[in-house]
Amino acid sequence: MKYHSLHRKFLRAISARASLFLVFLSALAVASSLTIRNAYGQAMGLDSLPRPFVATNGVMNCTAVVASSVGHGPCGSAHTMDVMGAIMVGAQLGLKTDNGTLEATMDDYISSYNFSSATIQLKDLTSNLVVVGGPGVNQVTWHYNNLRNASGSRILPAYFDKFSNGTNYIYVASSRHYYTIGYDGQGRVTTDYGLVLMFQDNGRHMLVLAGLGGGGTWASCKIISSYETWNLHGSVAIVKYRDTNSDGLLDDLSVAEEVQGTTSLSNFIALLPFGLLSAAILPKLRVLKQKILSRRGLSVVSMILFLAAASQITLTAFSSDTSPDFYTFKEFSHPFISSGGWMNSSAVVASSVGHGPCGSAHTMDVMGAIMVGAQFGIDAVGGSLSSTLDDYISSYNIGTRQMSFSSLTNNLLVLGGPGVNQVTWYYNNLRNGSGARVLPVYFDKFPNGTDYICVASSGHYYTIERDGQGKVTADYGFVTLYHDTDQGVWVLIAAGLGGSGTLAASRLLTSYKDWGLFGQAVVVKYGDSNGDGYLDTLNIPEIVGVGKSIDVFWDARCRSTVGSIDWGTLSPGDVKNVTVYVRNEGESGSFLALDVSDWVPLEASNHLNVRWNYSGVVVEPGQIVPILLTLTVNSSIAGITNFGVNVTISSG
Numbered sequence: 001m002k003y004h005s006l007h008r009k010f011l012r013a014i015s016a017r018a019s020l021f022l023v024f025l026s027a028l029a030v031a032s033s034l035t036i037r038n039a040y041g042q043a044m045g046l047d048s049l050p051r052p053f054v055a056t057n058g059v060m061n062c063t064a065v066v067a068s069s070v071g072h073g074p075c076g077s078a079h080t081m082d083v084m085g086a087i088m089v090g091a092q093l094g095l096k097t098d099n100g101t102l103e104a105t106m107d108d109y110i111s112s113y114n115f116s117s118a119t120i121q122l123k124d125l126t127s128n129l130v131v132v133g134g135p136g137v138n139q140v141t142w143h144y145n146n147l148r149n150a151s152g153s154r155i156l157p158a159y160f161d162k163f164s165n166g167t168n169y170i171y172v173a174s175s176r177h178y179y180t181i182g183y184d185g186q187g188r189v190t191t192d193y194g195l196v197l198m199f200q201d202n203g204r205h206m207l208v209l210a211g212l213g214g215g216g217t218w219a220s221c222k223i224i225s226s227y228e229t230w231n232l233h234g235s236v237a238i239v240k241y242r243d244t245n246s247d248g249l250l251d252d253l254s255v256a257e258e259v260q261g262t263t264s265l266s267n268f269i270a271l272l273p274f275g276l277l278s279a280a281i282l283p284k285l286r287v288l289k290q291k292i293l294s295r296r297g298l299s300v301v302s303m304i305l306f307l308a309a310a311s312q313i314t315l316t317a318f319s320s321d322t323s324p325d326f327y328t329f330k331e332f333s334h335p336f337i338s339s340g341g342w343m344n345s346s347a348v349v350a351s352s353v354g355h356g357p358c359g360s361a362h363t364m365d366v367m368g369a370i371m372v373g374a375q376f377g378i379d380a381v382g383g384s385l386s387s388t389l390d391d392y393i394s395s396y397n398i399g400t401r402q403m404s405f406s407s408l409t410n411n412l413l414v415l416g417g418p419g420v421n422q423v424t425w426y427y428n429n430l431r432n433g434s435g436a437r438v439l440p441v442y443f444d445k446f447p448n449g450t451d452y453i454c455v456a457s458s459g460h461y462y463t464i465e466r467d468g469q470g471k472v473t474a475d476y477g478f479v480t481l482y483h484d485t486d487q488g489v490w491v492l493i494a495a496g497l498g499g500s501g502t503l504a505a506s507r508l509l510t511s512y513k514d515w516g517l518f519g520q521a522v523v524v525k526y527g528d529s530n531g532d533g534y535l536d537t538l539n540i541p542e543i544v545g546v547g548k549s550i551d552v553f554w555d556a557r558c559r560s561t562v563g564s565i566d567w568g569t570l571s572p573g574d575v576k577n578v579t580v581y582v583r584n585e586g587e588s589g590s591f592l593a594l595d596v597s598d599w600v601p602l603e604a605s606n607h608l609n610v611r612w613n614y615s616g617v618v619v620e621p622g623q624i625v626p627i628l629l630t631l632t633v634n635s636s637i638a639g640i641t642n643f644g645v646n647v648t649i650s651s652g
Contacts, residue, residue: 042262043200043235043264044198044200044262045234045235046227046233046235047232047233050092052205053093054093054097059099060093060097060099060100060374062128063104063124064102064105064130064132064370065107065110065129065140066078067082067106067141067363068106068108068362068364069360069361072108072139073112073120073139073142074113074139075138075139076136076137078133079137079351080363080389081214081217081218082217082218083349083363083367083369084218084347084349084366084387085217085222085225085387086104086370087385087387089130089221090373090374090377091225091384092225092227092377095378095381097374097377097378098378099378101510101511102370102374104368104370105367106367107131107139107140107141108139111139111140111143120140120142122143125204127204128205129207130209131206131210132210133210135160138210141208144206154173156197157172157173157235157263158172158236158259159171160210168181169212170195172238174259175257188243189213190242191242192211192213192216192219192250194210194217194218195208195239196224196238197236198235198263199263200262200263200266202265202266207224215250219241219253220239222253223253223255226384232255232258233260234259235259236257236259237255239253239254240253327481328520329519329522330518332509332512333375335490337376337380340381341381341382342381342383343382343385344410345385345411345492346412346413347385347413348388348390348413349361349366349387349421350421350422351390355390355396356398357425358421359419364502365415365421366416367503368415368494368502368505368510369415369494371506371507372509374510375510375512376413386410390414390416390421393406403425403426405487408489409489410489411489412492414427415502417502419451427439439480439521440455440480441456442454442456453523455544457587458542458621462523462525462541464498472498472535473528474526474535475496475497475498475501475526476496476501476526477496477497477504477505478494478496478524479494479508479509479522480492480493480520482520494508504525508522516557516558519549520545522543522544524538524539525538525540544587545621546586547587548590550582550586550592550650551583552580552627553581554581558581571633572636572637573634574631575633576630577631579627579629581626581627582625583624584619584622584623584651588621589619590651590652591619592614592651593651594614595649596610596645596647596648597645597648598644599645600643600644601643604640607637608633608643609630609632609634610629610632611630611632613628613630
């Protein structure tokens with residue numbers, strides 16, 4: 001089976017660390033106080049996937065843990081290739097999910113390393129975790145990989161270790177098989193191995209996806225992202241990723257070995273030190289599953305009024321449509337999810353190695369793509385989300401300062417700013433024939449070197465904000481849509497001034513249904529709400545609309561589009577009122593106009609009247625105005641049992 005090849009320069013060997021010995025907690029009172037209820041009753045194997053990471057009721061039930069790109073605890077720095085694999089896993093879990101949000105975090109956010117005792121403390125003891133990366137980079141993996149029982153033997157059925165000459169290997173305890181990276185005579189990697197390991201830890205489940213090299217980690221993630229085709233069983237799968245044609249690129253996946261049965265660590269050792277508190281590290285944001293894409297709001301909103309005398313009147317508001325080739329955030333997650341509900345895009349993350357015009361990326365810069373990938377899976381009915389590195393699909397010519405792309409067949413989800421992601425760099429600096437930037441929102445620098453985000457239509461700019469001590473109090477990011485006519489693809493960029501800004505932009509996309517997004521671009525602010533030095537609050541300071549566009553909603557937050565109005569039973573002489581909210585979703589201020597026409601029968605216009613209380617003021621971009629619609633029935637109405645009329649609100 002052939003898969004997307006990965007360049008060998010990103011393959012990295014794992015540096016195994018000293019083994020960790022734990023002391024048993026023998027007191028029964030201590031053991032009972034640390035018990036966490038297991039919602040599934042027993043340990044599960046790989047044949048249970050997607051459970052327990054997707055609950056039986058269809059709710060996302062896990063957090064993805066990737067390794068930090070900064071050396072930490074007993075571990076070195078991780079490559080963003082690890083995140084690239086996790087994106088595919090997130091999308092697959094999303095496909096099996098009806099609602100919920102997949103959170104993503106870094107290993108040193110949910111665990112801490114004590115250098116004196118050489119032990120890891122886990123801060124999150126309740127969430128099911130999908131842990132990506134080997135023990136050389138991910139300290140959560142390091143923690144479990146080095147657990148031993150009272151006799152000093154490793155607890156896990158398969159684990160990473162080192163030979164005396166320093167060579168890393170994966171060892172399967174039951175079969176006593178060893179797996180090491182293979183090289184050819186030129187020193188090129190011919191075979192990498194990955195470990196897929198599932199076990200229970202005192203009531204919560206862990207899925208570890210790790211490799212001897214970066215290719216092995218990616219291969220483990222690829223197997224899980226397509227687990228239904230592999231018929232996995234037991235608690236362990238050893239994944240083999242090899243070069244079949246000696247071109248230096250790994251291209252073939254297989255499962256080299258499986259370990260049957262399930263693994264529960266509570267059968268071996270009390271894992272938690274006395275007094276360590278159980279706390280969920282991240283809140284779970286619930287979102288509703290939406291398989292049907294919404295329609296866009298444009299410059300005219302037509303409302304059709306139907307009347308049956310002395311019965312119910314229904315007012316239906318809908319937005320007219322334009323070219324099917326143009327999309328805004330009103331249609332999101334289309335076109336990245338096709339009209340048939342299939343995932344139709346590739347996630348592009350920035351490389352952790354300096355490349356082209358860009359520096360090296362941190363996993364935080366691209367971690368949010370895991371959450372967005374899961375949301376794509378929730379929105380879709382099938383397909384898979386591919387992932388790649390920015391310098392794999394694009395190349396930079398230092399002499400000409402020009403970027404070129406390999407042939408693109410999928411729409412692109414691009415994560416990270418122009419300082420780390422060279423695909424973002426390309427689109428950020430792309431200009432039209434008149435020399436203007438093509439993106440409605442872009443990054444630039446002031447003469448003093450300060451980075452800022454600029455909104456072209458409003459002239460507003462945003463910079464990282466700091467307090468008197470230099471701590472960041474607000475970071476900014478944006479999401480923007482661009483149609484690349486040269487490549488024939490749609491591009492979605494989520495990027496920030498800092499890594500937190502990129503993460504905020506990703507979080508906005510994962511909860512887009514809660515925000516009522518519209519237009520071509522959205523600026524997001526990630527602020528510190530309580531001054532504790534941690535960014536914790538999202539809000540939207542600005543949205544860039546398109547053309548002359550409006551839409552009508554039931555609520556002032558613009559969460560519920562008007563579909564129909566039930567006026568109830570009407571009688572001669574009745575006057576009925578209803579309030580709707582009109583939002584200007586265009587790029588400039590507009591006046592609103594009301595037109596009532598096409599009465600059927602024509603004489604109905606002599607007995608019914610539709611009016612509004614709009615005062616004639618300009619509605620600015622993004623502004624929401626309440627409009628009172630009034631329907632009056634003449635007291636002398638007679639002889640009319642059914643009629644219709646078109647009521648149109650337009651912007652100009």
